[in-house]
Amino acid sequence: MDIKAQILEIAEEARKAANILARIPSDVKNKALQDMAEALVARSDRLIEVNARDLEEAEKSGLSRTMIDRLTLNGKTIAAIAAGLTDVAGLPDPVGEITKMWRRPNGLTVGRMRIPLGVIGFIYESRPNVTADAAALCLKSGNAVILRGGSEAIHSNRAIVEILQGVLQQSIIPQGAIQLIQTTDRQAIHEMLQLDEQIDLIIPRGGEDLIRAVVKDSKIPVIKHYKGVCHIFVDADADLDMAYAICLNAKVQRPGVCNAMETLLIHRDIAPRFLPVMAEKFRQAGVILRGCEKSRNICPEIEGATEEDWYMEYLDLKLAVRVVDDLDDAVSHIEKYGSLHTESIITKDYAHAQRFLNEVNSSTVLVNASTRFSDGFELGLGAEIGISTTKLQAFGPMGLEELTTTKFIIYGNGQVRT
């Protein structure tokens, strides 16, 4: 069978499974998730053995140390994957939730009930733990999922999905609910992205290039998240100790992630006091600063920034620094250069805090807290399948609810329209 036919078959199987899965009660889904957690742990030896093949090929092909770390399965990582599945089992089921209900003058009772989206196509890079995570989140939210992982993890992914499907076989949940594209041929992604009749949503997770390629090729709506150019604005009357702690945390606690700070904006009235101390703290933490003229007038050791720096997602111990005139100037900078991801203001001024929250329309906007909190777990969604920086269906960290939509349900007693 050629790849096109293979992918179509998988997608049609997924569509059928989705129709059944939408009606499966929570306790059945939760039992399956718990059984999956147990099965993964019980078959750790097998997983580690298979994972060794991926690691071997990764070494040969000269994959970076970081990538190889992410790829590695061992007792500890498998236990963490299993714990993740158990956590998802414990989350409230969004399916069937009535989000609102109201009475119409003619006596109709109208409600909105959450239902699954249907079939999700999930495209991701190397980490095999994402395979189990994504499968669990889609299953819990009543969606069938078609997984397409990175080729580096293909043996591990196949083994994980085999174990998950083994559990489904013992359950009333159809096996089509969790499927992995077995081939590593890139054509498979292209074929999948054409199936807008069978697949409802594509979620790509990985670098900007992967996501742009998916968006360009897809006939199916894509939840996009290109990059996180996150800003902190230190206002004129910020609590300086709080500002030092938050800025340091936002930049250095984990610089390689999308919710790390990439540009620091400082009110000109506080810059002469704040910046020298902050710059020294960054220097000690190994952070290289690239700043505007005004910031370099205060701290001459700061490198000069170019226009490009304001757009940069460094994902590294680098930071762009700019002195701004006031709150309006900060908001304008964010509007022009930002990526709609996450921005924070450090201030003691009540009106400024409220204005920042209201006027900045990024997906997460904070007052007096680190940008690193822009994360499904940290915000209390219970889990995160991804982050959206476009405004359709989901904006910001996406949990289980964002994998559902609502239908209108209406209780009548004979009403007709006149």
Add this chain to the structure above:
Amino acid sequence: MDIKAQILEIAEEARKAANILARIPSDVKNKALQDMAEALVARSDRLIEVNARDLEEAEKSGLSRTMIDRLTLNGKTIAAIAAGLTDVAGLPDPVGEITKMWRRPNGLTVGRMRIPLGVIGFIYESRPNVTADAAALCLKSGNAVILRGGSEAIHSNRAIVEILQGVLQQSIIPQGAIQLIQTTDRQAIHEMLQLDEQIDLIIPRGGEDLIRAVVKDSKIPVIKHYKGVCHIFVDADADLDMAYAICLNAKVQRPGVCNAMETLLIHRDIAPRFLPVMAEKFRQAGVILRGCEKSRNICPEIEGATEEDWYMEYLDLKLAVRVVDDLDDAVSHIEKYGSLHTESIITKDYAHAQRFLNEVNSSTVLVNASTRFSDGFELGLGAEIGISTTKLQAFGPMGLEELTTTKFIIYGNGQVRT
């Protein structure tokens, strides 16, 4: 300037306006809507005069009587348009609404606040009243709108938008918030559909062909609504008088609209009693029935249906009729042939009502009420910009809320991640 450059200029103007409009308070928007209503009425003579040019060309080009009726502006239709704007002014503003708020263990207070989507591209056919309606709904929900109406109404649409923009000129709302594509060249639609950086959402309203063409060409997400193949299932123990009244209403009260019933499913146990009476009522109302074998065994005068009839959106005094074995059979039929629009069950059985509401995942599902209630006004959304039969961003009738998304807002007091 060529069309491509013209459309790009309009879209960039809209994007700038959207950023400003997102922050404009409700009372300013409401005042503008009220002023627009007054201005339209005050300039009725001018509108009727300009409309006459559209009507003249419509007569020449042999447009149908129905289309010409829809196109006509007179004192009464202008007053209705103005009343619509006043109604929208009176609706609650969705922008800034906090839909949820919760406290995290670390003391962060996390909320979700509604914000506008940004720029909406609205493509529609002949009726000039839609021009004012769509402009009002987008303005109220804080979105800039680019209107592309049918060429038959171009003179009327230009005059309406000129009046609306005149009001904006007296207000702090930028004029870019409501723009009409002035050319009737079809290339303009194509150029608009390519601008995924400037436009956030496309809403096409019109026939299935228009919508399919838009979906195929668009790089921007499209809220789709191809057709409404709406079903009513008359269960074994339906209240028969209620069933007669609802079925008649759903088919004949306005057969040309998307929420009219197109297929009637009847439980086999009740069919011998129900169908003859119902068929006679339909006959008196001029409805032609096309039925399955079993229905024709009961009422031989019913025409035979082919497989195609089950997919048909007649939009006419025609109805497909099928006798089904039970509730499961009805649900399967809807799943196979339905369009995810609107379905209703007529039953006195509590468990069947609940099962139908839970198992049928169309955008609107009713018990003991006419499918004709699937409408933004009837459901209490206050207004309707369209109906979505796909599950992203909106599913079912779309009101003001569906033209927004939510951002996360977070109140901290110094929190950092550990």
